[in-house]
Amino acid sequence: MNDTDTGFVVMAWRELLARHAEVSCALERELSDKHGLGVSEFEVLERLVEGQSLCTEPDTVKFRVQELAGQVHLSQSALSRLIARLEREGLVARALCEADRRGVFVHVTEEGRRRHAEATPTHRAVLSAHLFPHLVNAGYAPPVSDEASRPA
Amino acid sequence: MNDTDTGFVVMAWRELLARHAEVSCALERELSDKHGLGVSEFEVLERLVEGQSLCTEPDTVKFRVQELAGQVHLSQSALSRLIARLEREGLVARALCEADRRGVFVHVTEEGRRRHAEATPTHRAVLSAHLFPHLVNAGYAPPVSDEASRPA
DNA sequence: ATGCATTCAATGCACAAGCAATTAATGCGT
DNA sequence: ACGCATTAATTGCTTGTGCATTGAATGCAT
Numbered sequence: 001m002n003d004t005d006t007g008f009v010v011m012a013w014r015e016l017l018a019r020h021a022e023v024s025c026a027l028e029r030e031l032s033d034k035h036g037l038g039v040s041e042f043e044v045l046e047r048l049v050e051g052q053s054l055c056t057e058p059d060t061v062k063f064r065v066q067e068l069a070g071q072v073h074l075s076q077s078a079l080s081r082l083i084a085r086l087e088r089e090g091l092v093a094r095a096l097c098e099a100d101r102r103g104v105f106v107h108v109t110e111e112g113r114r115r116h117a118e119a120t121p122t123h124r125a126v127l128s129a130h131l132f133p134h135l136v137n138a139g140y141a142p143p144v145s146d147e148a149s150r151p152a
Numbered sequence: 153m154n155d156t157d158t159g160f161v162v163m164a165w166r167e168l169l170a171r172h173a174e175v176s177c178a179l180e181r182e183l184s185d186k187h188g189l190g191v192s193e194f195e196v197l198e199r200l201v202e203g204q205s206l207c208t209e210p211d212t213v214k215f216r217v218q219e220l221a222g223q224v225h226l227s228q229s230a231l232s233r234l235i236a237r238l239e240r241e242g243l244v245a246r247a248l249c250e251a252d253r254r255g256v257f258v259h260v261t262e263e264g265r266r267r268h269a270e271a272t273p274t275h276r277a278v279l280s281a282h283l284f285p286h287l288v289n290a291g292y293a294p295p296v297s298d299e300a301s302r303p304a
Numbered sequence: 305a306t307g308c309a310t311t312c313a314a315t316g317c318a319c320a321a322g323c324a325a326t327t328a329a330t331g332c333g334t
Numbered sequence: 335a336c337g338c339a340t341t342a343a344t345t346g347c348t349t350g351t352g353c354a355t356t357g358a359a360t361g362c363a364t
Contacts, residue, residue: 009279013175016283017195020172021225023165038350043169065313073173078351080314085350102312102359127161131168190320217343230321232344237320254329254342 023130030126035119040082042123043072045091045116048108062095062105091115175282182278187271192234194275195224197243197268200260214247214257243267 024039031037037045047068069079083106086092091112097103108116128135176191183189189197199220221231235258238244243264249255260268280287 009276009283012283013279016168016172016175017225020168023168025225040350066311073169073177075352076313077315077353081350084314100312100360104313124161127165131161131164192320218341227322228343229323229345233320236344252330252342256343 019131023127026130027123027126030122031119034122035115037115037119040072040074040078041086042116042119044068044079044082044086045108045112046120047071048092048106049113049116052108052113062097062107064097064103065106068106086112171283175279178282179275179278182274183271186274187267189267189271192224192226192230193238194268194271196220196231196234196238197260197264198272199223200244200258201265201268204260204265214249214259216249216255217258220258238264 027039027042031039031042035042048063051063065079065083066076068083069076072079074082083092083094087094089111090109092106092108095105095107097105179191179194183191183194187194200215203215217231217235218228220235221228224231226234235244235246239246242261244258244260247257247259249257
């Protein structure tokens with residue numbers, strides 16, 4: 001592990017930081033402004049909708065809080081409160097798990113599915129514009145207000 | 153922009169999120185535990201040291217708060233408080249800029265340089281281990297406690 | 305059956321971050 | 335020279351997050 005390698009690793013890390021900051025910041029603004037959803041909120045909603053879509057019965061596939069926490073890279077406590085926020089807005093619901101009554105099952109509501117569906121185009125557009133700008137500029141660009149890159 | 157493209161973009165985004173979470177979380181733990189520094193604090197310190205090393209005179213190269221904010225992807229208010237924290241610990245110092253007395257110049261102190269030098273091996277080791285594990289396992293692995301990947 | 309360690313989710317607490325408002329200094333136009 | 339918009343940095347406030355703790359439920363050993 002010599003000095004050249006080290007410099008390379010640091011460059012890669014800074015690149016990763018820059019990309020993450022740019023995209024997540026833009027996403028945060030767009031999702032928040034247009035749909036009243038934070039990035040993490042959207043991400044959780046998406047996992048729930050994805051899980052749901054795997055099943056024919058509505059409100060059948062449910063997630064434990066911990067599963068979701070791992071998927072969206074949040075602590076269990078953060079997820080607990082995030083679920084509470086989504087529940088307050090009526091986008092998800094908690095259900096007792098009678099098999100293991102410590103656990104709580106979370107599932108998306110109709111309203112939640114609707115909000116997610118509304119926000120998805122925005123989400124995809126921001127992602128495309130910021131992760132693959134060359135593809136977006138190649139003709140079929142979804143309209144995305146730019147200048148929403150930096151925190152301040 | 154068809155459905156396959158969309159799925160690809162989302163996959164790329166999740167990949168980016170996962171990598172960022174893994175590395176920054178591990179970094180946070182290691183730097184905090186071993187050196188009492190947060191990731192952002194280290195990052196700022198590093199920019200200051202880098203800038204300083206470009207100049208022969210010590211305490212000559214100085215940065216405005218805003219420049220640093222851009223480099224580490226933080227808002228200027230966040231940077232202002234971060235600088236305040238580092239200053240409280242004696243790692244950096246503020247200096248009035250007599251050319252434009254609105255501006256504040258920030259420079260690293262001896263102590264700050266020392267702390268940065270101490271923390272750098274840890275920083276590099278975590279980066280190598282998590283960004284390029286295949287290279288690290290190829291022989292010259294710096295010692296990095298693993299299990300420090302997830303927030304909770 | 306009882307006790308004890310373990311696990312799941314929720315909560316108290318501390319802290320970092322962003323936004324908006326504030327203060328101070330600058331520059332520009334008239 | 336005087337106002338007025340602009341820019342730099344700080345500060346009040348709110349919010350989201352992680353860690354540690356708590357409370358409840360489970361499983362296991364004795």
